[in-house]
Amino acid sequence: MASLRFKVVGEAFAKKPLEVPVPAERPAEYFGRNVFTRAKMYKYLKRDVYEKLIDVIDNGAPLDRSIADAVASGMKQWADEHGATHYTHWFQPLTEGTAEKHDAFIEHDHKGGMIEEFSGKLLVQQEPDASSFPSGGIRATFEARGYSAWDPTSPVFIIDDTLCIPTIFISYTGEALDYKAPLKRALRAVDEAATAVARYFDPAVTKVVSNLGWEQEYFLVDEGLYSARPDLLMTGRTLMGHDSAKNQQMDDHYFGTIPDRVQAFMKEMEVQALLLGIPCKTRHNEVAPNQFEIAPIYEETNLAVDHNMLLMSLMKRVARKHSFRVLLHEKPFDGINGSGKHNNWSLSTNTGTLLHAPGKTTEQNLCFVTFIVETLMGVYRHNGLLKASIMSASNAHRLGANEAPPAIISSFLGTQMSELLDHIEKADKDDLFAVAGKQKMAIDIPEIPELLIDNTDRNRTSPFAFTGNRFEFRAVGSEANCASAMIALNAAVAEALADFKVRVDRRIAEITPQFEGNDHNATFHAIIDVVREDIRTCKPIRFDGNGYSDEWVEEATRRGLDVERSCPLIFDRYLDASTVQMFESLGIMTQKELAARNEVKWETYTKRLQIEARVLSDLSMNHILPVATCYQTRLAQNVAAMHQIFPVSEAADLCASNLQIIRTMGERIKTIETLVESLTEARKAANRIPSERERAIAYHDNVEPIMHDIRYHIDKLELTVDDELWPLPKYRELLFIR
Ligand code: ADP
Numbered sequence: 001m002a003s004l005r006f007k008v009v010g011e012a013f014a015k016k017p018l019e020v021p022v023p024a025e026r027p028a029e030y031f032g033r034n035v036f037t038r039a040k041m042y043k044y045l046k047r048d049v050y051e052k053l054i055d056v057i058d059n060g061a062p063l064d065r066s067i068a069d070a071v072a073s074g075m076k077q078w079a080d081e082h083g084a085t086h087y088t089h090w091f092q093p094l095t096e097g098t099a100e101k102h103d104a105f106i107e108h109d110h111k112g113g114m115i116e117e118f119s120g121k122l123l124v125q126q127e128p129d130a131s132s133f134p135s136g137g138i139r140a141t142f143e144a145r146g147y148s149a150w151d152p153t154s155p156v157f158i159i160d161d162t163l164c165i166p167t168i169f170i171s172y173t174g175e176a177l178d179y180k181a182p183l184k185r186a187l188r189a190v191d192e193a194a195t196a197v198a199r200y201f202d203p204a205v206t207k208v209v210s211n212l213g214w215e216q217e218y219f220l221v222d223e224g225l226y227s228a229r230p231d232l233l234m235t236g237r238t239l240m241g242h243d244s245a246k247n248q249q250m251d252d253h254y255f256g257t258i259p260d261r262v263q264a265f266m267k268e269m270e271v272q273a274l275l276l277g278i279p280c281k282t283r284h285n286e287v288a289p290n291q292f293e294i295a296p297i298y299e300e301t302n303l304a305v306d307h308n309m310l311l312m313s314l315m316k317r318v319a320r321k322h323s324f325r326v327l328l329h330e331k332p333f334d335g336i337n338g339s340g341k342h343n344n345w346s347l348s349t350n351t352g353t354l355l356h357a358p359g360k361t362t363e364q365n366l367c368f369v370t371f372i373v374e375t376l377m378g379v380y381r382h383n384g385l386l387k388a389s390i391m392s393a394s395n396a397h398r399l400g401a402n403e404a405p406p407a408i409i410s411s412f413l414g415t416q417m418s419e420l421l422d423h424i425e426k427a428d429k430d431d432l433f434a435v436a437g438k439q440k441m442a443i444d445i446p447e448i449p450e451l452l453i454d455n456t457d458r459n460r461t462s463p464f465a466f467t468g469n470r471f472e473f474r475a476v477g478s479e480a481n482c483a484s485a486m487i488a489l490n491a492a493v494a495e496a497l498a499d500f501k502v503r504v505d506r507r508i509a510e511i512t513p514q515f516e517g518n519d520h521n522a523t524f525h526a527i528i529d530v531v532r533e534d535i536r537t538c539k540p541i542r543f544d545g546n547g548y549s550d551e552w553v554e555e556a557t558r559r560g561l562d563v564e565r566s567c568p569l570i571f572d573r574y575l576d577a578s579t580v581q582m583f584e585s586l587g588i589m590t591q592k593e594l595a596a597r598n599e600v601k602w603e604t605y606t607k608r609l610q611i612e613a614r615v616l617s618d619l620s621m622n623h624i625l626p627v628a629t630c631y632q633t634r635l636a637q638n639v640a641a642m643h644q645i646f647p648v649s650e651a652a653d654l655c656a657s658n659l660q661i662i663r664t665m666g667e668r669i670k671t672i673e674t675l676v677e678s679l680t681e682a683r684k685a686a687n688r689i690p691s692e693r694e695r696a697i698a699y700h701d702n703v704e705p706i707m708h709d710i711r712y713h714i715d716k717l718e719l720t721v722d723d724e725l726w727p728l729p730k731y732r733e734l735l736f737i738r
């Protein structure tokens with residue numbers, strides 16, 4: 001009897017790549033075709049309306065409702081020309097995905113017919129019935145309604161027949177119910193704080209922009225094999241499966257040749273992404289078999305976050321067309337690498353970049369050092385929070401394993417940067433200054449070589465590495481909304497910079513008399529003083545060694561860094577006094593919002609484990625044990641038959657190994673049954689706990705370990721049971737696309 005498994009594996013391996021429709025033009029020509037870009041705003045809007053809108057987008061001017069109708073009508077005209085019949089407010093609730101509810105443009109004309117309409121009112125604000133989105137109790141306690149409000153800084157786009165309008169999602173009383181609202185507040189905070197500091201060095205600076213370039217990793221699995229794995233289907237990861245004999249040990253997949261079927265998928269995904277204005281640039285195979293990466297060119301953070309959310313949903317759609325499923329889960333397979341989403345982050349001003357060395361002038365070099373050091377200060381002070389910002393039930397499987405950033409946030413600067421900071425810290429202060437004449441001053445910051453960008457040593461074990469002109473936050477999970485990490489990081493840096501400014505100004509006041517009115521020199525001495533102090537303070541966050549080693553855990557504990565590994569406990573960092581103080585003082589989130597969001601985090605954590613535990617129980621009882629018993633029976637029948645044809649002593653000898661297998665299997669079957677019962681009991685006990693936090697802790701402490709044990713025994717059975725009987729596609733089949 002050939003099993004279902006053999007059928008789906010056979011079909012999967014026989015599939016051919018699809019022909020991909022590619023526009024006749026070059027990518028640069030069709031880039032952004034489905035986006036209402038500035039050029040289109042210019043074309044479809046009256047000049048004064050266009051200028052007011054650009055003022056809103058570029059300078060954060062308040063949205064003048066009087067232009068909303070005119071903007072809506074221009075958008076509608078453009079959307080009509082693209083065949084759009086519907087529109088939607090597109091937002092990012094706390095579920096990790098995006099939400100949309102489509103409405104047709106039609107309205108009653110009050111004469112018995114229909115007219116097409118899209119007013120400014122509909123563009124600017126909607127009241128989606130969103131009572132089923134997570135709110136951590138905010139909506140129940142305060143006010144049932146929630147609003148989605150247009151975010152003019154992220155352009156509208158068309159997917160199929162629908163005009164999509166990026167929006168924030170807030171409660172009636174103004175609490176954020178999404179990721180975008182606090183992200184925008186954090187970006188404003190870092191703009192304000194960084195602009196104030198950057199003006200010490202260059203008074204022409206009026207704006208600082210936070211940039212994000214994400215690198216999205218993912219797995220592809222054939223859809224037939226995927227459907228034959230209830231665990232993948234329902235939890236996004238395999239809950240069982242023995243290692244494939246060959247996986248990534250030959251290092252032959254990384255940057256290897258992309259299989260044709262995958263290449264066709266990638267091509268179509270890229271065309272679609274380019275049409276939506278997502279500047280996709282890089283694609284390659286990743287370390288694990290069937291693992292790939294796509295990365296666009298970096299963009300302003302709010303837009304980059306939207307583009308990542310959009311790309312993730314696009315990937316899923318396009319994959320289906322090519323008979324694949326995309327796995328965005330951080331750890332779909334045990335024993336091989338999981339997927340992350342490196343967040344490359346930097347700051348730039350209206351006059352240049354802030355994290356890029358070397359500058360031409362002393363001012364530029366000191367500016368560079370200041371921003372590096374204050375970024376480290378933010379990361380140091382809030383290392384626990386940054387970890388919380390990337391933590392989830394699924395990312396927890398990846399962090400701390402020997403392939404991903406460790407569950408301790410530290411920063412790797414590379415030899416050159418480390419030496420530079422050490423030099424500034426230790427040098428005799430007079431060494432650092434060579435005052436020539438009254439006005440001119442050179443600061444002896446050692447040459448910062450041009451090579452820096454390409455030369456930054458790569459430390460793959462570091463969760464927050466400096467890579468020449470940016471920091472790379474590598475701990476972010478592949479399925480996460482980048483906004484969570486970007487809110488925490490930009491807020492932490494904003495706070496550090498604001499605090500830096502206060503101390504520098506105080507110091508300037510203290511030392512100005514010594515400089516006989518030379519404000520420029522006084523300012524620079526004050527900055528150097530504070531930078532030196534901060535280099536010393538944030539030293540514990542700098543770590544250039546192996547982040548995977550056990551010694552690092554001990555060392556990090558000594559340094560006072562956060563070494564907690566339990567996901568529900570890590571979420572507590574959101575409610576630390578220092579976190580609340582930071583978010584409240586910068587106007588990003590209130591304690592009430594933070595508390596509500598934590599309820600959502602704990603609840604989501606629990607639900608995911610709950611589902612996994614139930615799927616594992618079902619699979620154990622309905623798939624694995626019946627097959628194991630069946631095979632055991634076959635062996636038993638063999639033993640009985642052998643005893644009929646051979647004399648007892650000879651039969652006993654010949655059957656010894658089968659008897660041993662029968663016995664071991666019997667023990668495993670019994671153990672699995674007992675463990676499944678314990679799992680149910682542990683779940684029930686946890687479910688009775690009223691507090692979301694305590695329940696999540698119970699799931700972490702009492703439920704998850706049992707799942708590990710069950711898996712262990714099932715994976716052993718997989719090695720014993722006749723391959724023909726095994727019901728689930730195995731790792732070696734799931735992981736090698738032909
Ligand atoms: P890798 O880190 O794998 O070498 P790349 O060099 O291709 O990858 O860069 C990864 C991402 O970093 C890309 O999205 C790229 O646009 C982005 N990036 C490059 N420079 C910056 C910068 N100054 N700020 C933010 N992101 C940047």
Ligand code: MG
Nearest residue numbers: 215342344472
């Ligand atoms: Mg990278």
